[in-house]
Amino acid sequence: MQVPAPFEYERATSVDHAIGLLERLGSTARLIAGGHSLLPMMKLRLANFDYLIDINDLHADLGYIRPGRDEIRIGALTRHRELLESAELATAFPIFAEAERVIADPVVRNRGTLGGSLCQADPSEDLSAVCTTLDASCVIRGPGGTERVVSMEEFHVGPYETAVGDAEMLVEVRLPVRPGGGSAYEKVERRAGDWAVVSAGAAVWLDGGVISDARVGLAAVGPNTTGMPEVSAALRGQEPTESLFERAGAVAAASCDPVTDQRGSADYKRHLAAELTKRALRRAAERARS
Amino acid sequence: MTTVHERVDTFHDNDQKPVGYGRMLRKEDPRFVRGRGRYVDDVQLPGMLHLAILRSPVAHARIVGIDTSAAEASPGVKAVVTGAMLAELNLAWMPTLSNDVQAVLATDKVRFQGQEVAFVVAEDRYAARDALELIDVEYDILDPVVDARRALEPGAPVIRDDLEGKTDNHCFDWETGDEAATEAVFARADVVVTEDIVYPRVHPAPMETCGAVADFDAVDGRLRLWSTTQAPHAHRTLYAIVAGIPEHKIQVIAPDIGGGFGNKVPIYPGYVCAIVGSIVTGKPVKWMEDRSENLISTGFARDYIMRGEIAATRDGRILAIRTNVLADHGAFNGTAAPVKYPAGFFGVFTGSYDIEAAYCKMTAVYTNKAPGGVAYACSFRITEAVYLVERIVDCLADELGMDPAELRLKNFIQPEQFPYTTKTGWVYDSGDYEPTMRLAMEMAGYAELRREQEEKRARGELMGIGIAFFTEAVGAGPRKNMDILGLGMADGCELRVHPTGKAVVRLSVQSQGQGHETTFAQIVAEEIGIPPADIDVVHGDTDNTPFGLGTYGSRSTPVSGAAAALVARKVRDKARIIASGMLEVSVADLEWSKGAFHVTGDPGKSVTIQDIALRAHGAGDLPEGVEGGLEAQICYNPSNLTYPHGAYICVVDVDPGTAQVTVRRFIAVDDCGTRINPMIIEGQVHGGLTDGVGMALMEMIAFDEDGNCLGASMMDYLIPTALEVPDWETGFTVTPSPHHPIGAKGVGESATVGSPPAIVNAVVDALKPFGVRHADMPLTPSRVWDAMRGHAQPPI
């Protein structure tokens, strides 16, 4: 059994309580949501914190999926499993369930949260790629109930680093809903439940048979789950054809920055960036058409 | 004689409760499925303390100094022990199972990342672990030797300078076969194929990590040790030698063990530390390693860099096989194998083929990596041997443009040639290979699969069919040439029938999940007719079982299984004499039918084994010269190894865009001789096949150039899940072993041995359109993609 270093632990009773504790304890404190990223690091003693503030009791407040006319709002404590099983989400954004099916395993999905996933800011994180693809924005709450809303690009500052300050908390993720859209997710992993070698999300919006907008989000090919403006630019205003997707894949491969590691060589990952981008776009466009 | 059976997919006869062999639910499972198993970590003793080990963060360094003062002052800490302190007790080094020595705690240098440097004993696991952070070790970093190929270069850092006069990293040389004869055959062969084949370092990764609870009583000098061991008796003897505690004062208990696969054969420094910790503190001490410790420091497997060469006639007659092996043994030669076999049973690399000559030359080296060498269900290196021969035979088939099934069928040793002496001196006891191969092909629909493959290839789809045919050598072994540190590999067994006809059988072998409590009850049941439910199987406790060498190398059924059958027969012989008294006839007039003796020609006159048991213990006279009681003890020394075989066929699909491999089908036909409990056999096969998928597609303990272990967690060291494996299709043939009392051959490792080459052969077959003839494991998508582009790389 791996055991973490000593720490103190408190269960937050409200969002403001949690933020108050964070404000008082500073950078030696951490929120714990599902704990599936935080606890392994602490048990391996790669990360040691003096205080853990458990926010799981806030699930009633922060665990929700609320479809609206222009956007879907998802609470930060919504668990992977809830995202996987949500019919509303599956209808609006099939990419979510597709990604969730290949994230970790049921044990992890029962506890792990959307907020924890985004705040962990692991470059291989799947939900970050999904949120980037869907052009999500993140609602960050600070002391005194102040709230600010940032884009995914602003949210991810670097690997394992986000725009969330020491005394702040991610409370909600907002996904804009636009007509004529389709989305899909592709992931290559060495084994079920493993982190991505590379994964790619794609969203395509069609207007009269032409791509009005398209977005691609890749994981594990750079310091962050990068949005790909170059790919969007290459796709916009074009007809959705196999050769276009092929070209978009090439643009994605050229715009990413993978490194060689145990999961695969940089060359292979670059190849996957192209291949998976193409596949995800193909399926997203099919869905947009139907 | 071989009998061929259709495969059995149902468990329908489960409920028939056989008196002997047959499908039967495992007797041990009720406690496991209810969470009532009792593992080492479940042992709680009054006043028990906890031990944690400080390990080297680097692969190679000189220890300049260790400051333990802060750790000693840490709350809850009872003792901090370093190598220097052990050296004073003459305990800093211990013998390995291969006549090398290994540091218990490093004194002079650390030689691999994860090596034991010091330990803390404290009131709880947390306090012990926290205090480790407070031990200050000053290291003088040395260049590591990571690549085995460079270990013998002049100027390479000398790892084992603890050994008198050692000036290089040479561990041992070994050869087998006839070099000159082999060369002569190669010289005249039509076709010679050479391939470099690497079997990378893998780890058994049992679900339960290693650990021990040591309880030394200073008053009566007794040591009780609960430990995760596959060989409690051998361990007890070694502790007596290492720790100087008299053997009769040591009790080693292996309770329920959560998987072994060879990982729990060696004695690890942690066990010795727990004993020392208990002696030093006067309290029971528990040490349980964590997952990372298990992966980075305990017995690994393989790490053979092989060059395989095969010579044949143009029409596909295999003439000779030759191989040159560079073996990486890590920092200490901790290989667990019979001492006269430093390369284990690698000598069976001639496979299942009747050839004219064979030769192997091996060089083993030290590197700055964890010690070990034989683990992970390998039957003492047969995994490597079978992988080599089955891979190289496929390369030959490719060269000849011949179907790999046809090539194998053409070269099999024929049934009338058994017992067959191979060109490396192994005497295969029995075998009839063709029916096994044909059954596998029939189950697979081989011809149809090849047709499907052809169509798919035409469409640019990548489908591969891989075959492996293996012969194993298990059941070590005859004591005249097989021992571990001087302990002969024979097994004791004891059987006692109680007055009411229930029985207890005491084994020297120990189960780590193989189902001994069921299989051995069935073996005894078959011989004396007492139902398995009425036979208690005791194992894993040196105070309560006879001496024997333990469970590994698939030896339980071949050796202890024979012992159990013979001890039961001995009891039956005595029962016959008692029965003759009870029925007032001579023993010659008695006939045995499972569970009862009856008078020949008068079946109505009979006594059951239960009647006899009562008489043996009861009032009334027994026949002249017969002592009371119904029990016996024997020690079985096998006259030869047993040689199970099998034919495996694997079908894979490879995604041409992502290079991902999917194992679509796997057909495994095993011949392990007499089948005791088919359900348990199938379980062993299913587990081993899953292991094979792991090794072939994802498992590898890798190191970076500084010698850092890159497989230190289950996130980095991948093992397969149910999602990576197909529904296994198993079948069997039965060729009994002629010398084993019940004809059983052992099956524990067959599937781990046979499946990796089948899977790799399938992947390579799928990649044929790209001109690929070989690609090394693990065949991760990235490595398969490299192979598709003609850049297949060795993994190390």
Ligand SMILES: Cc1cc2nc3c(=O)[nH]c(=O)nc-3n(C[C@H](O)[C@H](O)[C@H](O)COP(=O)(O)OP(=O)(O)OC[C@H]3O[C@@H](n4cnc5c(N)ncnc54)[C@H](O)[C@@H]3O)c2cc1C
């Ligand atoms: C075996 C395993 C396999 C996995 N495989 C995958 C995979 O394939 N793909 C994948 O994407 N992920 C994978 N994960 C990660 C998993 O999805 C985690 O659940 C997720 O990354 C973190 O969510 P969590 O709720 O558990 O966060 P926690 O571990 O609780 O927290 C992670 C970090 O986020 C912070 N945090 C949490 N919530 C908030 C908040 N509301 N506001 C501010 N900060 C917050 C915490 O302080 C901490 O620093 C895997 C995890 C495991 C254990």
